[in-house]
Amino acid sequence: MNSTSVRALLVRGMLAGLVAGVFALAVAYFLGEGPVDAAIAFEEAHSEGHHEGGEELVSRTVQSTAGLATGVLVFGLAVGGIAGLAYCVALGRIGRFGPRATAALVSAGALLAAYVVPYLKYPPNPPAVGDPDTIGERTTLYFLMIVLSVLLTVAAVLVGRRLAPRLGNWHATVAVAAGFVVAVGLAFAFLPSFDEVPEGFPASVVWEFRLATLAIHATLWTVFGLVFGELAERLLTPGRAGRRTSAERTSAPVG
Structure with a gap:
């Protein structure tokens, strides 16, 4: 092209x-x-009195x-x-x-x-x-998950193309889809999770x-x-x- x-x-x-x-x-x-x-x-x-006198920079x-x-x-x-x-x-x-x-x-x-x-x-x-103290960590991990997901998707497409001549399109697609799910599952298991919903929310x-x-x-x-x-x-x-x-x-x- x-x-x-x-x-x-x-x-x-x-x-x-x-x-x-x-x-x-x-x-x-x-x-x-x-x-x-x-x-x-x-x-x-739930934060009455904590922001008194504060000026809103951009209105809602x-x-x-x-x-x-x-x-x-x-x-x-x-x-x-x-x-x-x-x-x-x-x-x-x-x-x-x-x-x-x-x-x-x-x-x-x-x-x-x-x-x-x-x-x-x-x-x-x-x-x-969400806890303000963990916002940096959460943001970093989220973008890391995006990068991992994109790389795994690209890898799945490349591997699928190589497997297709030997396995056929259907079996190659099933194989790479299963591999993708396993790889994503491992990422989910090893990366930390966050549960920061405040009480009563x-x-x-x-x-x-x-x-x-x-x-x-x-x-x-x-x-x-x-x-x-x-x-x-x-x-x-x-x-x-x-x-x-x-x-x-x-x-x-x-x-």
């Missing part, structure tokens, strides 16, 4: 990430802000609107560009898949490796949950917050896969797209 195509796919990846960010923003606002407000209310109710209204939009859209733009570059590497190297199918596989792999697996070990917590708020974050990322990667797949299809197989459009016009009823 030449540099022009890579640059074009990078730009389309960023565009698709921005579009996906808009949808993820809607999910974040309607599903995520409620649990955040409830967690903040709990924190304020700004945080839940402009701040949320900026964070989600910039994140979508960034991961869209990264996924676009990953797509350039994966295209034609993970099987005989077309541009759209490859985009779907890259999106699914990104969701699994970069979010779902780390999420299962270190699920996100709303405000007021509503379990329903934690559950709703974690479910909302999962929905945000699932929406982001699903929309990205669909949008980027269509953009990549039009870029890489323009003749096929043109023939399909002409066929649709020909088959359309007259009158």
